[in-house]
Amino acid sequence: MNYTLNQLKIFLKVTQTGSITKAAEELNLTQPAVSIQLKNFQDQFEIPLTEVVGRQLYVTDFGKEIAVTAEQILEGVNTLNYKTHAHKGQLTGRLKLSIVSTGKYVMPYFLSDFLKLHPGIELAMDVTNKAKVIESLENNEVDFSLVSVLPESLAIDYVKLMQNKLFLVTNRAMELNKGSYNNTVFEKLAIIYREQGSATRLVMERFIQENKIPVLKKMELTSNEAVKQAVIAGLGSSIMPLIGIKNELETGELQIIPVKKFPIKTHWHLIWLKNKKFSSAASSYLNYIRQEKDNIIHNKFHWFENY
Incomplete structure (x- = not known):
């Protein structure tokens, strides 16, 4: 052998x-x-x-x-x-996280400096939809999860990280009027949805139902990136998190439709099971987040306030 x-x-x-x-x-x-x-x-x-x-x-x-x-x-x-x-006196172990798919634009910035400080820590991070994120947390398969909508069925603790803003967006071909639109603009748009189990889908549906907005559902796609490319290609419009469309807004491939009551605002939360017994790696990371999250937001996401 x-x-x-x-x-x-x-x-x-x-x-x-x-x-x-x-x-x-x-x-x-x-x-x-x-x-x-x-x-x-x-x-x-x-x-x-x-x-x-x-x-x-x-x-x-x-x-x-x-x-x-x-x-x-x-x-x-x-x-x-x-x-x-x-x-050698280094902090060691595995840090296990599950994050919602749009969280991939957020979580790396809250990890990079910590992992540089502790090279002995191995990161395992699963990027999936909200339903699977909550399932992995419930099964105690991870130390932390990143979500934008807190689960109602689990006993959890959390740290509020940063704001999440969602806008109605379309591609560059649509000519927009000056000023803001009211909800009747949805009657003229084909709306692209995320799949069932997605936090973005949940936020969209809540907003549409609460405001009794008639919507033409064009299609359903299984990732934020797929929705973004479909909107750019002119297949429809969608409600999307600002965090994932920065580059496309700057290049003009996407544009925000100014609608009253927008943006929809939620928050990113780092969550864990209540009474979770942390490893030394997980405990150190939680302390790091509590101490450094404001500095990270200020240094890495200052552009966020321009929208």
Whole structure:
């Protein structure tokens, strides 16, 4: 046996995703690179680890046993790394977060300096929709979650990070009148929605229902980026968080339709389960956020107040 840690990591990811393509995406590798390493790993065993039926990859029973061992080995390696850093007096461990998809424009700025201060900390951050974010928090799979709408069904604590503003936006082709519009402007627009489970979708629907606005729903898309590109292409308009459209507003690809009662304002919150037992890494991060969040907002998001 002469397998490498990289081969163990790749094989484990393939078993977790059930796909060479998905494993390559999550590992930021090319599909051929994953296939080659998987083959090199398989060549060290006389019993098949995987099999392909039709076009679907399956992990054999023997492969599942090897995957369990691979995970244990990799966890052991991580423990060795953490202990080495700890011996040097460095803060170590894993910091686990789940964030809503538009949070990817926010969360990195609240992490970068902390991780530079503590290079022994490993970050695991899942970017998904609100429903899955809350599920991972409820299952105690993460230390913190970033949301713009607080969950009502969980006992949580939180730190309010910064304001979230949502505007009605369209592409550059629409000619806008001077002054602001009233809600009748929605009657002339095809509105693009985020998918069910999205916090942006929830905020949109609440606003539309509370104000009894008639809306022509054009389509439903599964990411903020997809909605943005659809609006730019002229497929419709949408209510979008300012945080994700800064560059497009500056280049003129998107424009804000000035509507009364807009922007819709919420707040980004860093949340965690009440009575959560924090690791040293998570506890240090929470203290850092409480002390530095105002400075981060001032230094990184000063442009926000121009809208």
